[in-house]
Amino acid sequence: MKIPVPHSILALLSISAVLTAEPLKWTVDTSGNGPLVSPTMHGIFFEDINYAADGGLYAELVENRSFEHRNGMHAWAEVKGSQATGSISLEAEQPIHANNPRYLRINTMAAGEGYGIANSGFGGIPLTAGAEYRFAIHARTLQGYGGGLKVRLEAGDGGLLAEGRIDGLKASWQRYKLSLRATADATSTRIVVLADAPGQADIDMVSLFPANTWKGRENGLRADLVQVLADLKPGFMRFPGGCIVEGNDLPNAYRWKDTVGDVSIRKQNWNRWTNEDVKKPDGQYHQTYGLGFFEFFQLCEDIGAAPVPVLNCGMSCQFQAKQTVPLDQLDPWVRDALDLIEFANGAITTRWGKLRADMGHPEPFRMTHLGIGNEQWGEAYFERYQVFYQALKRQHPEITLITTSGPGVDDVNWRFAWEKFHTGTPADIVDEHYYRPPSWFLDNAGRYDFQDRKGPKVFAGEFAAHRPDRKSTLDAAVCEAAFMTSLLANADVVTMSCYAPLLAREGFVQWTPNLIWFDGKRVMTTPSYQIQAMFGNNRPDRIVPSQIESNQASVKYAGRIGVGTWGTNSEYKDITVRQGERVLFQQDPNAGLAGWESKSGNWSMREGALAQDGEQQPALILAGDRTWKDYSLTLKARKNGGREGFLILFSTADENERCWWNIGGWENTAHGIEYTGYESPHVRGHVESGRWYDIRVEAVGNEIRCFLDGQLIHQIKRPSRQKVYAVAGIDNPKRELILHLSNPNPSAQEIHIDLKNWPNGKDARGTVLTSASPNDMNTLSAPRSVIPREVRVKRAVQSMKHILPAWSHTVLRVPQS
16 A cells, blocks of 8 residues: 655755755657557566575465475474384385375374474464465375374464364375364464374474465465566566576476476476575475466466566576487477467367366467577577477467576677677577666666667566675665666567566575565565566556756766786786876885785785786775875786686775776686676787786776777766656556656756647646655555655646655656547
8 A cells, every 4th residue: 555645755855955956847749649559568477486486475384294305204294192112214116196206104102192203494484363375195004003183283382273184095005185164363483293103104294374475376376476466567577586497417407397287286496595694404495396387377367467487498497407418308398388388378188278178268368479498508409499490480470589688787798699699590588687786776777779670679587686785775775666667668668577586585585686676475575676666567558758957977987997817917016196187096115915805815915916816707906085086097017827817806896896907707718897787899819917007097087998008998988877767658548647756876866858849638647656765665564665655746738846865766657638
């Protein structure tokens, strides 16, 4: 629910700053022809990282319910009631199904008050007083076991919260169900299953779901988490990843056929995202595939999102095992893609269409998009992509195929991919990923302004603004919003976009930041979520031309200086920084490392030169002030051995948000300027060992000039920024003009909006996301600290005046009548 705040109060948030700034004039020509906006412009990306599936969106409360975790007894503990004795063991003879090979045998010697096992779920099973929970188990008896199974929900102190019993166990595997109703609220509950007679009983698929799943489904999803996904109004959902698609190695790759059919026969897999940052003894977590491809298609249908599956292209993660399927053995992988289309869209008379119908959905899911591989790069990928592309287009030309340009942008792999697309490699949509600092999103807001309109479309498939502290703060979200205005403005090129990752369970996190956080009972949306919701709920059908006058902001690029190496031993001397005639810094050969801050590597002062010895990649040392700007850096450098050349740092905030000239990089083959999110075109060159080089870097304004031995090697201009980032479009069915305005600056900004050719009507209404500080964020205990608030703007005949608070994103809807 949005909380209304009068516009006058919002204006007062920074009225003193407004008074010192000139108003901007934004002219919006509503009769002009702009690009149409795809219904898939704003979507969501799901990957099972941070316990997003098991322990998250998938509502199963028992962890490792079928004992298929790599550590088979993970999350389980032996329980002995009074006077009870026995043993438990994992067995594999005559399991429920070959895909589910392990089960637990309970061998009870003396029953006493019960002998068996307990499971605390994902950090404690949460219960709500009065709520119903659905228990299910597969079981069979051996050696004359004549008892039943007692099922208990127990509080952390052992108090009983619910209890039931299963009788009539048989000698063959059967599934038994039980309804339990909690008597109190609890968060650290465990479920206990006890045999109450001597003998042997086998159990498997020990399951507990809340009855209140999304749409009340068995094997269902968490209703509260699905609701926050639905509230985004996503145009599509990408699934199942992400690196999950590739797997750590090929046996670990995600294969969609393992995830359909009855949950008891789905072939499970370990999760390639490790628990290194989580205090868990097993080191890995698990994929039960209870949330599989059928559930994915069903969820997309529920929330009105187009399904966008991504399938393995015959390659494992190139950051890990780097395995590839030989080209002459790709047929089974290509067949997986063809069969998935049949499963999603085929008639019920087909093999996979019939399975879909048997699972409860005879109607087709109407899948229209399919991704071929995730974040792969290089010639090996494109060889396999071509095989998939030709086979899929031959049989299913109606399917839009998504290819990849690698894990980064503006780097060697990205350039290689786009060179392919420009020289004959066919592509419908190219997936680009940007995990970059907030400033990158401002610097690259015009990224697609000059994109070739005749080339492939673009999918901004994974993006998020990463502060050095990796927190989900207001300023990061507003910078993302500024970038998203440009995605809309270039809707003739960009047809899809989504933030990543989507979900994270508190205490089980491998990656930050994330869009939505949760624990067993609570859900928290971040400021970035609110931005995605503002765009998803306010997507125009058509963009209209607009122009803001005098909108360029003055940007002072500033930062420290430094030197470094990459697998190389080098020396640096005569390091001097000048700002005009003023000397900001001069290396003292007699001061040792005083004034320098070593970030990595083995640094020392040797015969008046700063020396690095070792194979660190990179080895960095910094000096100076973060506020330094408009300076030149001169020095001498000598390579003593190793793989590459020199790293010369300038305009650097810290080692995470750095800017450097890479001399003799890329295995000592080229020179290039690199800063966060940018890599200049390479200039061929190398560095010889044993000789001194004269180096000069001039960083004045937004221009960078780099000289090697007096020769100009690079001359580039860093992008300028805007005071306000804005885009306008029309919602045809509602006959409303939609205005998105981002102010990613520390001062409020007044803007005068001139609406050309828009009939007079009601006042504008909308929402604004802002807060008292750019560092403000939401938490599980305070989830509504940064949320959108309603705003209204008085409208004259064809003009409006509005104040954009500092660090804010505003959406205005202007009715036609």
